[in-house]
Amino acid sequence: MSVPVLVVTGFLGAGKTTFINQLLQRADGRRISAIVNDFGAINIDAELIADAADTVVGLKNGCICCSLQGDLLRTLKLVLSQPVQPDHVVIEASGVADPRGITETLMDPILWHDIRLDAVVAVVDADEVAANPARLRDELWRAQVEAADFIALSKTRENSDEALRAELVWLNKTLVFETDGDALPIEALLVIDRPQPVPGQAKVGASRFTSIEWQSSGPVALDRFQAAIDRLAPKLIRAKGIVSFVERPGQSFLLQLVGRRATLRPFPKFEPDCRLVLIAEASVLDAETAHAGLAEITAS
């Protein structure tokens, strides 16, 4: 029996990891393995996927829709060769991925008998689209939405945009549910049969984005950290990381920044060292400027 695979796609910071955690919490005894791709060199998402997953494998420093396609195949083989096979595999694409690159990889002959693609879900950030309506015309955003069988609308409590809903209807994406409110239609997500994708379609490249990693050994000063992030934030699409502050010994914090919104929440595990991933359009922020800004956090 082939193992069904669910691909979760969506723009940077849309809420893919949050959605997968909701799915895992409702797994009802199903064994679900998760493969999580972070575009940056530091894989934070794999850590944020709840312990509820049967196995979590992180693939970092590249995108599984293009440069890491071979790694995805090898990881799938590994996941499927466990003594007890999973009932489902969930793949979290990176926010810069064109899901067509992933669905094509899943059709590779070396996996034909082992897996089958069951559904692609696109998580769409209603709040971000309301704040930035140009997103509706973004070619990557559209590639992700168009490749999806289901749309999960996130952050609808903050903002629910009629133009977005109209666009989704126009794109014929009717099975829409809201991660903020609706109960997750887990049965529909995990058992659907879908037509297999057509190989060879042109894909949107991830080279449009740049990912900047920053690490420091030991806690940093809160005011410097905030000042550096405030300065860089207008140029960022996404930032996330685990940080600790000299002012708060023994406590780590999870930074989440998506568009205009940033949150800093206590992280359940203490990690004295800090690590951060920033993602921006390559035309808006270069690595040198970003590193110079981040260096101010630890400058003496």
Ligand SMILES: Nc1nc2c(ncn2[C@@H]2O[C@H](COP(=O)(O)OP(=O)(O)OP(=O)(O)O)[C@@H](O)[C@H]2O)c(=O)[nH]1
């Ligand atoms: N209010 C609200 N916040 C959400 C929702 N979904 C996600 N978030 C928040 O949005 C931020 C990003 O969520 P993630 O789940 O990490 O997004 P992601 O798509 O996995 O991010 P990348 O992998 O970096 O592209 C976090 O601060 C989440 O808590 C939602 O439905 N409502």
